[in-house]
Amino acid sequence: MQELTESTQNGVDDDLNIKTSSWSIFFAFAKKHWLALSITLLLIASMTVAFFAIPVVSINRLHFANLNAPITLHKGDAVHLKGQNTTAIVESFVVDTCPIKGKCYGNDMSSVEYLLIIDGVKYATASGVPAADSKYQIETINSDYATYVTLRIVESKK
16 A cells, blocks of 8 residues: 555656656757757748748739739739738729710720728729828739739838
């Protein structure tokens, strides 16, 4: 019976030792595999720096861009501003000099319609039409108004 009591006391002590020894197991693992852990940490840090240093990173139809970086998009493509909660989506291309039959407004009514989302607030905007009271604007650089647009997200002038 006395042995049972000692083993129970040792069992409680062993539980405490297991908790403290888990850190020593972790440190032993880190010490044993320091090279692989260092390379992995260096690789993750390098990829993070490269992500923010490269002006535009594209993944399928979602593009991540720095502020003021030009990017070419197609209908339905989205560009997300790196480090910000800002997204611009190309909604449609408009090429119409006579939107209402018989009423023409000139010979260049072409535009690109965008959906600009800043911190969850949606702004409907088009090329040449600024988004009212927003931190950022979409500047259309070039477009054929049918298939592509080259744009950049810029800060609003205050």
